Each structure stands twice: as C-alpha cells, then as structure tokens.
Amino acid sequence: MLEAASGDQAAFAALFDRHVQGVARFAYRFVGDRARAEELAQDIFVKLYRHARSYRPNAKFKTFLFKIAANHCLNEVRRGEYRVKHTTHEAEAEASGGEIREARAASPDEELHGKELERAVGEALGQMSERERAAFTMCRFEGMAYREIALALAASEAAVKSLIHRATLAVARKLSELQAGAVPARSRA
Amino acid sequence: MSCGFEEDLTAYVDRELPQLRLRQLEEHLPSCGDCAGTLALVRRAVRALEAMPAFVPSPQLRRDVLDRISEEVPLLDRLRALLQPRALVPALSACAVLAVVVAVQLGRGPGPRAEDSPLLLADASELELVQDMELMEDMDVLGLESPEDLDVVEHLQELEGQP
Numbered sequence: 001m002l003e004a005a006s007g008d009q010a011a012f013a014a015l016f017d018r019h020v021q022g023v024a025r026f027a028y029r030f031v032g033d034r035a036r037a038e039e040l041a042q043d044i045f046v047k048l049y050r051h052a053r054s055y056r057p058n059a060k061f062k063t064f065l066f067k068i069a070a071n072h073c074l075n076e077v078r079r080g081e082y083r084v085k086h087t088t089h090e091a092e093a094e095a096s097g098g099e100i101r102e103a104r105a106a107s108p109d110e111e112l113h114g115k116e117l118e119r120a121v122g123e124a125l126g127q128m129s130e131r132e133r134a135a136f137t138m139c140r141f142e143g144m145a146y147r148e149i150a151l152a153l154a155a156s157e158a159a160v161k162s163l164i165h166r167a168t169l170a171v172a173r174k175l176s177e178l179q180a181g182a183v184p185a186r187s188r189a
Numbered sequence: 190m191s192c193g194f195e196e197d198l199t200a201y202v203d204r205e206l207p208q209l210r211l212r213q214l215e216e217h218l219p220s221c222g223d224c225a226g227t228l229a230l231v232r233r234a235v236r237a238l239e240a241m242p243a244f245v246p247s248p249q250l251r252r253d254v255l256d257r258i259s260e261e262v263p264l265l266d267r268l269r270a271l272l273q274p275r276a277l278v279p280a281l282s283a284c285a286v287l288a289v290v291v292a293v294q295l296g297r298g299p300g301p302r303a304e305d306s307p308l309l310l311a312d313a314s315e316l317e318l319v320q321d322m323e324l325m326e327d328m329d330v331l332g333l334e335s336p337e338d339l340d341v342v343e344h345l346q347e348l349e350g351q352p
Contacts, residue, residue, distance in 0.1 A: 013255060024246035038250050045254045114242055140238050146205045165199040172234035
C-alpha cells in the first residue's frame with residue numbers, strides 16, 4: 001500500500017488484484033446489480049488511489065479500504081445515483097453471460113437451492129436499512145470482525161452488533177420461509 | 190422475547206461476545222426456549238450464507254480501473270508541474286502586473302468625497318456662471334444697477350481722496 005501511495009502503479013495493480021473480489025462483492029450485495037456494482041467498485045479503487053497518502057500503516061488496510069467502499073456506496077445510494085435493485089440470480093446470470101458462478105460444482109437440485117437462496121437473500125438485503133446491509137455484507141461475505149466494521153462505518157461496536165443481529169435475523173427468517181415453502185416460487189421472482 | 194439476551198445471539202454465533210457475557214448466555218440458553226430457537230435459526234442462516242455463489246467481477250473492471258489510474262496525476266506531481274518555468278514565468282508576470290496596478294491605486298490615495306467638496310462643477314462655463322452670480326448678489330446688496338457702478342464702489346475711497 002505504501003508503494004502504491006507513492007504513485008507506483010504496478011504496486012497498485014497488485015493491490016487491486018488482491019482486493020477486487022471483496023470490493024466488487026460488497027458493492028454487488030449492496031446494490032444488487034452487477035453492472036452498477038462494477039461501476040461502484042471502479043470508483044472505489046480510484047478513490048483508494050487518490051487517498052492512498054492518507055493511509056497510516058497502523059490501521060489495517062482492509063478496514064481502510066472498506067471505509068472508502070462503505071462511504072462511497074452509502075453516499076451514492078443516498079444521492080439517488082443507484083437504486084437498490086437486488087435482481088434475481090437467473091436474471092443476473094443471463095445479463096452477465098453467466099459470470100456469476102457457483103461457488104462449487106453443484107447437482108441440479110443443489111443449484112436450484114443456490115438460486116432460491118440467492119433470491120431470498122437478495123430480497124432480505126433489499127428490505128434492510130443501508131447501514132444494516134453494509135454491516136451485514138462486511139460481516140457475512142467479507143468475514144470482517146465487528147471492531148473492523150465499526151471503524152469502517154464510524155459506528156460503535158454495540159451499534160454494529162445490533163445492525164448485524166437485525167440483518168442476520170431478517171435473512172434467517174426469509175430462509176426459513178423458503179425452507180418451509182411458505183412463499184410460492186413464482187411470486188418470489 | 191424479553192429475556193435480554195436476544196441481541197447477543199448473533200454475536201455469540203460470530204464469536205464476538207466478551208467472556209463474561211458469553212458465560213451468562215451459555216448459562217441462560219438451556220432454560221430459554223425462545224433463545225434456543227432463535228439461535229438455531231441464526232446458525233442455519235449463517236451456514237447457508239457460506240454456500241452463496243461467488244461473485245466474479247469482469248476482466249473489464251481491471252482494465253477500466255488501471256486506465257483511470259494512469260490518467261490520474263498525483264497531487265505532488267501537479268504541484269511540480271506548476272513550478273515548471275513555462276508555467277511559472279507567465280504566472281509571476283501576471284502577479285507583477287497586478288501588484289503594480291494595486292500599488293498605483295494605493296499611491297493615489299482616496300479622492301475628494303462629494304460631501305467634502307464645496308462645489309463640484311462640470312466645466313469652466315459653470316465656474317464663470319457662479320462668479321457672475323456672486324457679482325450680481327453684491328450689486329443687489331448695494332442697490333446698484335450696472336457693473337460700472339460696482340467699479341465706482343470699489344474705488345470709492347480713491348475717488349473721495351480726490352479734490
């Protein structure tokens with residue numbers, strides 16, 4: 001990071017390669033739309049490059065990066081630049097030419113479950129507050145500790161604990177409905 | 190749920206509870222069906238989320254970001270560019286001209302204010318008119334009818350001295 005901060009573009013490219021997946025995934029879970037997520041990820045990395053000199057090595061780099069990412073996503077959504085979409089997995093896969101890949105090889109039954117899971121989680125994310133969504137995404141998909149999330153969101157750890165609990169419970173209930181077959185598959189599209 | 194532990198259940202699954210609270214919750218769980226049910230729900234959800242499909246960004250994203258970065262000029266380099274002679278000389282010349290203009294304006298000092306000036310006149314004919322008005326007023330005071338009479342008044346002492 002320090003090399004990237006001194007304007008070393010090769011060092012920045014290495015940094016990009018190491019963190020692009022996490023940033024793009026965060027943006028995707030935040031807005032629910034692949035193309036918009038990539039636009040956001042692009043802006044986040046440009047901001048990172050511009051603000052690289054303000055990074056202090058005593059802070060964890062991932063926290064610094066996700067502070068920029070969370071601020072950018074929250075600001076853009078609040079400005080109305082991006083409306084949270086959370087499209088279905090099938091629609092996303094069709095739009096992207098199948099670039100949203102399954103994490104592992106799956107049987108047809110498991111794949112169906114994966115698509116249903118994606119849809120239910122997308123719906124739950126779309127119904128959360130922006131801060132709940134940001135905290136939940138950093139915790140569940142990026143594996144960040146509550147303390148790091150609190151730093152990234154400029155919130156207390158107690159607030160983050162509460163945000164993550166509410167968001168996890170919302171997703172858990174949505175998945176529970178899915179497993180119980182409470183919501184007909186067609187109406188969930 | 191009113192047992193006061195509900196908000197701790199997700200943090201418990203995430204191993205984010207402080208030791209003391211962790212012990213209290215573990216003592217509480219066997220006796221609270223609601224907490225046990227919610228805990229099972231949260232655990233199932235967390236396990237399911239771990240199996241979510243991966244999001245793979247397109248290769249175009251890398252190209253776009255690196256293109257934009259290469260167009261970005263760091264702040265220090267922008268300052269250095271401003272200090273180059275080809276940018277510095279015109280800028281300093283402009284500053285020098287500006288400084289001279291400001292110095293000249295300050296050297297002149299403030300001009301007379303309208304209220305301080307007894308009479309502001311547009312041209313010489315107005316001054317002549319004013320002088321004539323003074324003359325006419327003098328003639329009125331003395332009860333004279335022509336400027337020649339005023340001349341006589343001015344030289345009255347000389348005339349009186351004559352035999």
